[in-house]
Amino acid sequence: MHSWKDKFTEKIANFFYEPSSSSSSSPSSSDHDQTSLPLKDESYLSSILSFLFPSQESISKEENDYEAGSLKIIKCKNSDTKDENPDLGSGKSTSSNEVFEDAIDLKTPKKHVHDLNLDSVFISSNLSQFFLSCLPNIVKGCKWVLIYSTLKHGISLRTLIRNTFEVSGPCLLITGDNKGAVFGGLINCPLTPTPQRKYQGTVQTFVFTTLYGAPTLFRPTGANRYFYICSNDMLAFGGGGSFALRLDGDLLTGTSGPCDTFGNRCLAHNEEFELKNVELWGFTHSSRFR
Known part of the structure; x- marks a missing residue:
C-alpha cells in the first residue's frame, strides 16, 4: 500500500x-x-x-x-540581565532596559510645564505662560511653592517677611485690585527689613501688570538702582518719581505710579487702591526620581 x-x-x-x-x-x-x-x-x-x-x-x-542578517531584533530583558554586547560609547555592558530608557531620554524632549493646579487666586493659564517667559532661568522648571497668602496666613506684612526665611532665591509677589487688575514684582528671598530706606534687589527685579490687555512686563531701565525696599510697615518697588508698587504694612491698601527705575505706567486701575489678596511664591528644585 x-x-x-x-x-x-x-x-x-x-x-x-x-x-x-x-x-x-x-x-x-x-x-x-x-x-x-x-x-x-x-x-x-x-x-x-x-x-x-x-x-x-x-x-x-x-x-x-x-x-544573523542585516536586521537586528532588540529583545527586552530583565533589569538584572546584562547585554552580551558592550556599549560602544562607554566600553561597558548595559542591560537592555537601560538602553531602552536612554533611547527615550534622547528622543523625547523634556519640556517643563507650569503646574496649573496651583492654589492661587490670580494665576490663570495665560498668566502662567507669561511667567514662564519672563522668570529668570535659574527658577524655570522648578516647583512653585506658596510662601504666603493673606487667605491662608492672615493679613500681616510681618508674617510675609517671616515666611520668606523658608526659601532662598527669587520669589514672585502677586497681588491685585478689586477691579480685576493683577500686578506684582520679583524680589529676592529671604527679605531683610531695614529701619531706613535702603534699596535692595538686582537687575533681575521687575514689575508687571495685566491692566493693559495682555500681561505687560517692566524691567529696570538703568536710570537708578532703586529696585525694592522692605521695612516692617512697607514693601515697595522702584523709585524716582513715585513707587511703581507700594504695599502698606496691613496688606489691605497700596499705591502705584510711574517711576524711573522701571519706566512703568500705573499698574492698577487707580493710583490708590484696595488689595484683593497678596501671594508670594517661591521656587524649589524637585527631584526627577520622586
Missing part, C-alpha cells in the same frame, strides 16, 4: 510531465518511464516537497539566518 506522500509525489510528477513528440508516437510504458524519469528523480521531488512541507530543522535554520 502506498502512503499519502507517495501518492502526492506521483500526482506532482504527473502534473509537471509533458510527453515529448517521441513518446507520443510510441506510448509504451517503458518510453513513458524514460521520458518522465528526470521529473521523477528523487532529489528533484524531494526539493519540491521540502519547499511545500519544510521540516522543523529547516525552519529553525531559516530563523537563525534571519536573526
